[in-house]
Amino acid sequence: MVEIRMRVNGVMEALDLEPRVSLLDALREHLGLTGTKKGCDQGACGACTVLVDGERINSCLALAVQYDGREITTIEGVGDGERAHPLQSAFVRHDGFQCGYCTSGQICSAIGMLAEHGSGAPSAVTEHLSADTIELSDAEIRERMSGNLCRCGAYNGIVGAIREAASGEAGRDVMEAVR
Amino acid sequence: MTQAPVHSRPAPATAERIVGKPIDRVDGRAKTTGAARYSAEYPYPDIAHAALVHATVSRGRIAGIDAAAASAVPGVLAVITHLNAPAMKPPPPVSMMNLSSLASGTTVNYLNTDEVHWDGQPVAVVVAETLEAAQRAASLVEVTYETLPATFDFAAEEKNAKPQKSDLVQSGGATKGDAEAALAAAPVSVDLRFTTPPHNHNALEPHATTAAWDGDRVTVYDGAQNMYWVRDNLALKFGIPAANVRVISPYVGGAFGGKTMVWAGTILTVLAARVTARPVRLMLTREGVYRTVGGRTPSTQRVALGAEADGRLTALVHTSVTRLGRVGGGPEQVTSQSRHLYDAENILVQQNLVKLDLLPNTVMRAPGESIGTFALESAIDELAGELGMDPIALRMRNEPERNPIDGKRFAHRMLREAYARGAERFGWSERTPEPGSMRDGRWLVGMGVASAYHPSWQFAANVTVRLSADGTVVVRCGFHEMGMGGATAQAQIAADALGVPFEAVRVEYGDTALPTGPGAGGSGQTASIAASLVSACDKLKRSVLALARRSGDSPLRGQRMTGVEARDGGLYRTGRPGLGETYAAILTRAGRDSVEARVGSDTRVGAIAGQVRFMSKLMLDRRRWVKAASGAQFCEVRVDPDTGEVRVSRWVGVFDVGTVINAKTTAGQLRGGIVMGVGMALSEETLVDPRNGRIMNPSLAEYHVPVHADIPSIDVSWLDEPDPTMPLGLIGVGEVSITGAAAAIANAVHHATGRRVRDLPITLDRLL
Numbered sequence: 001m002v003e004i005r006m007r008v009n010g011v012m013e014a015l016d017l018e019p020r021v022s023l024l025d026a027l028r029e030h031l032g033l034t035g036t037k038k039g040c041d042q043g044a045c046g047a048c049t050v051l052v053d054g055e056r057i058n059s060c061l062a063l064a065v066q067y068d069g070r071e072i073t074t075i076e077g078v079g080d081g082e083r084a085h086p087l088q089s090a091f092v093r094h095d096g097f098q099c100g101y102c103t104s105g106q107i108c109s110a111i112g113m114l115a116e117h118g119s120g121a122p123s124a125v126t127e128h129l130s131a132d133t134i135e136l137s138d139a140e141i142r143e144r145m146s147g148n149l150c151r152c153g154a155y156n157g158i159v160g161a162i163r164e165a166a167s168g169e170a171g172r173d174v175m176e177a178v179r
Numbered sequence: 180m181t182q183a184p185v186h187s188r189p190a191p192a193t194a195e196r197i198v199g200k201p202i203d204r205v206d207g208r209a210k211t212t213g214a215a216r217y218s219a220e221y222p223y224p225d226i227a228h229a230a231l232v233h234a235t236v237s238r239g240r241i242a243g244i245d246a247a248a249a250s251a252v253p254g255v256l257a258v259i260t261h262l263n264a265p266a267m268k269p270p271p272p273v274s275m276m277n278l279s280s281l282a283s284g285t286t287v288n289y290l291n292t293d294e295v296h297w298d299g300q301p302v303a304v305v306v307a308e309t310l311e312a313a314q315r316a317a318s319l320v321e322v323t324y325e326t327l328p329a330t331f332d333f334a335a336e337e338k339n340a341k342p343q344k345s346d347l348v349q350s351g352g353a354t355k356g357d358a359e360a361a362l363a364a365a366p367v368s369v370d371l372r373f374t375t376p377p378h379n380h381n382a383l384e385p386h387a388t389t390a391a392w393d394g395d396r397v398t399v400y401d402g403a404q405n406m407y408w409v410r411d412n413l414a415l416k417f418g419i420p421a422a423n424v425r426v427i428s429p430y431v432g433g434a435f436g437g438k439t440m441v442w443a444g445t446i447l448t449v450l451a452a453r454v455t456a457r458p459v460r461l462m463l464t465r466e467g468v469y470r471t472v473g474g475r476t477p478s479t480q481r482v483a484l485g486a487e488a489d490g491r492l493t494a495l496v497h498t499s500v501t502r503l504g505r506v507g508g509g510p511e512q513v514t515s516q517s518r519h520l521y522d523a524e525n526i527l528v529q530q531n532l533v534k535l536d537l538l539p540n541t542v543m544r545a546p547g548e549s550i551g552t553f554a555l556e557s558a559i560d561e562l563a564g565e566l567g568m569d570p571i572a573l574r575m576r577n578e579p580e581r582n583p584i585d586g587k588r589f590a591h592r593m594l595r596e597a598y599a600r601g602a603e604r605f606g607w608s609e610r611t612p613e614p615g616s617m618r619d620g621r622w623l624v625g626m627g628v629a630s631a632y633h634p635s636w637q638f639a640a641n642v643t644v645r646l647s648a649d650g651t652v653v654v655r656c657g658f659h660e661m662g663m664g665g666a667t668a669q670a671q672i673a674a675d676a677l678g679v680p681f682e683a684v685r686v687e688y689g690d691t692a693l694p695t696g697p698g699a700g701g702s703g704q705t706a707s708i709a710a711s712l713v714s715a716c717d718k719l720k721r722s723v724l725a726l727a728r729r730s731g732d733s734p735l736r737g738q739r740m741t742g743v744e745a746r747d748g749g750l751y752r753t754g755r756p757g758l759g760e761t762y763a764a765i766l767t768r769a770g771r772d773s774v775e776a777r778v779g780s781d782t783r784v785g786a787i788a789g790q791v792r793f794m795s796k797l798m799l800d801r802r803r804w805v806k807a808a809s810g811a812q813f814c815e816v817r818v819d820p821d822t823g824e825v826r827v828s829r830w831v832g833v834f835d836v837g838t839v840i841n842a843k844t845t846a847g848q849l850r851g852g853i854v855m856g857v858g859m860a861l862s863e864e865t866l867v868d869p870r871n872g873r874i875m876n877p878s879l880a881e882y883h884v885p886v887h888a889d890i891p892s893i894d895v896s897w898l899d900e901p902d903p904t905m906p907l908g909l910i911g912v913g914e915v916s917i918t919g920a921a922a923a924i925a926n927a928v929h930h931a932t933g934r935r936v937r938d939l940p941i942t943l944d945r946l947l
Contacts, residue, residue: 020311029310034220035213037432039383040465044879047383075213084208092207095847098662100210101383101432107211125888142887149879151383151433152662153854154847155890 004068009077024048026064035075046148049105056112075104090161098152113144197671201843215430218400219387223458228310229451230317232303234295237872238329238536241293245321254312260303264290267416282408284440285507296506297538298873299470304447329536331872340500340531356525361494365485373554374938377865378475384432388448391458396423402431404439405698412441429689431661436542443471469877473541476501482558490576495523500531504539512547516632522579545914556629556922582805590806591902593835597811601833605813614933622817625931629922631810633915636703639793641694641779642711648766652684658696664844676716678745702911710906711778718776726769808915810834812923818931823946830893837902837910849895849916856920858885
């Protein structure tokens with residue numbers, strides 16, 4: 001057993017874990033944070049996406065013991081208590097889900113993706129890699145979100161929600177929230 | 180348009196109808212905050228975890244099991260095999276008067292037999308204190324087999340297929356005239372062979388079950404499309420009354436048919452909980468889903484069409500071969516749409532079946548029509564090419580007034596309108612007919628169309644509606660929510676029926692303790708509940724009016740229901756604004772906390788009566804008319820001439836789905852079917868090893884479902900004309916939009932490249 005401490009959604013958690021426990025299973029089975037989903041346990045679907053120090057990762061491919069001392073944000077830590085994060089309300093307005101099983105991962109991934117975009121990171125569809133600003137077109141959103149599968153096929157709604165949340169007033173909130 | 184006479188009453192008039200509006204889902208907050216609990220997420224302090232061991236031969240007997248190493252893993256509570264498992268009853272014989280007898284995914288009595296019937300069949304379940312220990316121990320169970328000869332190569336066995344017999348639900352074949360003779364005599368004809376591969380549902384939530392026994396009662400959290408089938412099946416298997424099994428399933432992480440039947444994981448979780456006397460949780464691994472839950476059958480299809488030079492169809496032949504497992508599975512109605520779409524003088528349709536030693540197939544979104552429309556609608560496009568006709572014009576030339584195969588009336592038929600609107604929205608007139616004639620830079624551009632078609636269904640549903648003195652309403656019905664937005668839609672219907680605000684209605688579902696709801700299948704759940712809900716609301720209003728009309732103080736004194744309407748949170752005299760009173764006022768004066776109305780009975784006799792009513796309505800309906808959702812699918816593709824890469828760049832779908840209850844969730848479901856159709860057309864394929872019958876790509880990394888980057892903005896719309904034979908005029912929307920989608924893409928690819936691909940999926944190699 002290995003003792004680790006992680007700050008999860010702002011709360012310091014002490015865990016005594018076998019080294020083979022994935023970060024995903026630590027969150028779901030040991031901390032009861034079941035909002036993060038297991039869709040494949042193989043890094044192929046993105047349902048388990050969480051933020052580690054603000055960066056998105058597939059928590060099923062991570063061993064919990066590697067994350068000693070790190071800051072983890074799961075879907076339960078997105079938004080401010082009763083006040084929904086702008087992306088969460090945008091997902092509802094745009095119907096960016098049906099069954100809801102990929103949704104936690106989509107939202108966490110979108111937060112991480114917007115931060116990556118905001119830092120100037122290009123994607124496979126970015127035309128000018130050295131451009132000062134990369135326009136967050138629908139094609140950019142789709143490319144950058146392609147690690148998150150939605151079998152219900154709510155992709156149009158998800159892209160619409162991200163586009164809306166990333167622009168205008170709501171967008172500034174999002175950018176504030178991811179900083 | 181051919182219309183049946185209007186029999187059902189129009190939706191109740193209210194000041195402002197909520198039905199039809201794009202209302203946000205009532206469970207939106209739960210699903211976007213992680214609060215929604217799926218079946219593996221119910222906490223028990225002493226929960227144990229299970230993992231399955233899968234057979235590694237296709238057919239044989241278990242010669243020996245060495246569980247010593249597995250049992251020695253710290254934390255292992257039990258290794259359950261056929262050598263030590265308690266006896267369970269085998270699955271019941273299939274009976275149409277007990278639809279739950281259809282529930283068994285296979286006829287195998289898991290862990291009660293040494294027989295192996297497919298590669299992947301569960302042969303042991305390991306239970307341990309932790310998930311990691313269970314999975315590690317499962318990998319250490321050593322099983323040896325005596326193998327028996329097996330057949331699993333569909334392509335090789337296809338020639339041994341036998342004609343499918345007709346039953347109450349499905350007709351295996353039908354004829355009108357002499358189609359083969361007409362085909363031979365036709366001046367223009369095509370005679371084509373198509374193949375489609377096996378598919379898997381790949382709902383994002385792997386099948387998961389949490390089971391806890393308390394004496395001889397068991398509570399089961401199980402992601403299910405038919406909780407009552409799960410309940411009845413488990414009751415039978417474990418020899419306890421159905422009342423002792425409670426299945427709870429408020430959130431299902433996608434299903435698409437894959438959670439309709441009862442599969443091994445559910446049964447073995449309940450078994451493991453009984454053996455260990457602990458609550459047990461089992462979430463199948465993604466591979467475990469492929470190994471233990473059936474998918475869509477592969478098919479080979481022949482479509483032959485004969486026509487006069489003006490495009491009038493004289494012959495339509497559609498035959499198919501699909502497979503069953505030797506231990507279960509069902510036929511797919513591959514030729515269904517071919518009996519309804521075209522007014523051919525002579526028609527021959529026949530479905531054929533072959534049984535193989537593979538995991539039995541099961542229903543998957545639009546079983547039959549999704550793959551059947553690929554063949555038929557591709558063939559129509561090819562015939563249009565032979566005739567030098569526009570493919571829409573060819574379809575309209577053969578658009579029938581009555582059902583082609585038997586002359587029955589259509590309950591609703593608006594394909595002409597769907598094509599007209601779709602062509603306009605899509606810009607079909609800009610298409611130049613010659614294949615390979617349209618380019619955008621280096622991309623070859625192609626435009627294709629195809630018809631969508633899916634029969635509409637309606638099942639029995641028991642519903643209660645309770646109106647409280649504070650004006651709030653609770654609707655209770657044990658239905659299923661896999662993403663269709665059922666609770667939102669039913670709350671809209673109840674709000675209109677009772678004239679109360681949407682926010683005043685709460686809907687309870689997803690629990691067998693509630694009045695028996697319909698299964699989520701055949702795109703029939705919303706219509707099934709709506710029928711009962713509207714009549715329960717009618718009963719409720721009559722009960723409330725009865726309270727008011729007895730009171731000397733009420734402006735409704737002496738009124739009958741015919742002169743009263745529900746609106747503004749109460750009952751008011753029709754055409755007399757202000758004359759009436761709120762529900763709250765009526766109930767308060769009568770000293771009642773609440774009034775409740777019920778439709779359907781959950782007693783044993785009531786359930787049988789309900790089943791008889793359902794079957795007789797089904798038979799009567801089928802004699803009278805043909806009911807279906809339909810639509811026109813338009814797609815544009817771009818094909819890279821060097822790599823053969825196909826990108827879907829535009830989509831327009833126009834659908835006839837009757838009354839739309841919620842514009843937002845309906846658009847989502849229609850788009851979702853198209854997205855799955857894009858996968859079916861371009862990337863999805865379950866690969867079965869022809870040497871040993873093992874599925875070779877049981878993962879989301881190797882079975883390619885569409886991702887964000889594959890899907891353009893999809894323009895869906897509907898004609899919004901009620902179907903006069905359906906409750907509130909609504910036709911289900913869950914399946915119709917996957918139909919025709921693959922054909923529209925194949926037709927567009929042909930238009931772009933001149934290359935006709937008749938074998939799905941249209942991968943790059945098929946275009947090079």
